[in-house]
Amino acid sequence: MSVHRLDRAEARRIAVRAQLLDAHRPRDLLAVVEHLTFLQLDPTAAIAPSADLVAWTRLGDGYRPSDLTKALEEDRTLYEVRAIIRPTADLGLQLAEMAAWPFVDEGQHFWSAPGPSAARWLDANDSFRKDVLQLLRRSGPLSSREIPDTSVVPWQSKGWTGNRNVTQMLEFLSARGEVATSRRSGRERLWDLAERVYPPVSDVVPLAEARRIKAARRLRALGIARAEVVGISGERRFEDVAGEPAEVEGTAASWVVDAEAIGRPFDGRTALLSPFDRLVHDRDRAQELFDFEYTLEMYKPAAKRRWGYFALPVLHLDRLVGKVDAIADRKASVLRVDAIHEDVRFTRAIAKAVGAELEALAAWLGLDGVDRRDLRRA
Numbered sequence: 001m002s003v004h005r006l007d008r009a010e011a012r013r014i015a016v017r018a019q020l021l022d023a024h025r026p027r028d029l030l031a032v033v034e035h036l037t038f039l040q041l042d043p044t045a046a047i048a049p050s051a052d053l054v055a056w057t058r059l060g061d062g063y064r065p066s067d068l069t070k071a072l073e074e075d076r077t078l079y080e081v082r083a084i085i086r087p088t089a090d091l092g093l094q095l096a097e098m099a100a101w102p103f104v105d106e107g108q109h110f111w112s113a114p115g116p117s118a119a120r121w122l123d124a125n126d127s128f129r130k131d132v133l134q135l136l137r138r139s140g141p142l143s144s145r146e147i148p149d150t151s152v153v154p155w156q157s158k159g160w161t162g163n164r165n166v167t168q169m170l171e172f173l174s175a176r177g178e179v180a181t182s183r184r185s186g187r188e189r190l191w192d193l194a195e196r197v198y199p200p201v202s203d204v205v206p207l208a209e210a211r212r213i214k215a216a217r218r219l220r221a222l223g224i225a226r227a228e229v230v231g232i233s234g235e236r237r238f239e240d241v242a243g244e245p246a247e248v249e250g251t252a253a254s255w256v257v258d259a260e261a262i263g264r265p266f267d268g269r270t271a272l273l274s275p276f277d278r279l280v281h282d283r284d285r286a287q288e289l290f291d292f293e294y295t296l297e298m299y300k301p302a303a304k305r306r307w308g309y310f311a312l313p314v315l316h317l318d319r320l321v322g323k324v325d326a327i328a329d330r331k332a333s334v335l336r337v338d339a340i341h342e343d344v345r346f347t348r349a350i351a352k353a354v355g356a357e358l359e360a361l362a363a364w365l366g367l368d369g370v371d372r373r374d375l376r377r378a
């Protein structure tokens with residue numbers, strides 16, 4: 001197989017188009033999730049929840065958060081597992097992996113997080129598992145607070161999950177496809193048996209075949225990537241991607257590319273991205289292809305932040321040109337912009353486009369306007 005040789009501009013354009021961030025906006029939420037393969041949920045809402053921000057960045061002002069809720073809870077065209085939203089039509093691709101959880105061999109990388117420790121804990125708490133399933137069958141949907149902790153062995157963790165036995169059991173049973181999120185009440189999930197949430201699936205795709213299909217879809221959504229890319233945030237595993245070999249001018253090592261994406265016309269736009277957006281989730285790729293350095297700083301002390309608590313990467317055409325330090329001030333009904341960090345000097349065209357995007361974001365959030373404190377300090 002021949003090796004595709006790409007300059008960085010072409011590689012960037014492939015990546016931007018693949019993430020539906022060029023000028024040709026999609027019109028349908030389900031089509032967006034089907035193409036991207038998933039939306040990631042995150043509770044941080046300094047501006048808007050990440051899944052909503054990702055959807056708005058693609059769909060524009062026609063998108064409303066209620067669209068996502070309706071797709072999840074009424075139409076059931078989307079479903080949620082462990083803070084990841086996927087198309088329900090793809091459930092047949094996921095069930096074999098769910099059945100194998102927590103022992104899933106992802107290509108050359110054994111997924112052992114939580115792996116053996118989770119398996120041992122589930123085995124030790126089989127009576128607890130049965131209690132949860134019986135209660136849900138009798139009384140579901142229920143919140144985690146409504147489910148008694150009958151664990152025999154507590155879940156051990158140095159993180160926030162330590163001794164949160166009911167929550168961990170529900171998460172693990174969700175990963176195994178035994179329970180599912182039926183709906184949410186605010187941020188609280190209500191759980192039920194998976195068979196009462198998911199539609200019947202007559203065709204479960206075998207694990208090896210499902211991996212091949214998912215790898216092809218993953219590359220279509222990324223456009224270009226290393227042969228193995230860092231997995232979904234929060235899951236310590238690797239995701240294989242399938243494609244044709246490529247070399248990118250000015251970068252080391254090899255890439256794989258979606259060959260069908262090469263040489264297509266490009267018409268770009270300006271977009272404000274979630275810190276969890278897949279265009280920037282692989283920080284190494286962002287550095288190599290876009291010369292873009294980025295770190296999510298919400299967990300850093302304020303004095304040590306370079307760009308801000310929830311700084312939004314700024315895409316302009318095929319370049320990542322800066323970060324916007326902003327927050328939705330609901331009390332004042334403004335999108336407060338404390339700083340705009342320019343990775344490259346903004347031209348008048350870039351500054352105008354970014355300003356317009358800030359106004360559009362404020363309007364979508366239902367705020368009265370934009371408070372440009374960054375300009376007052378300039």
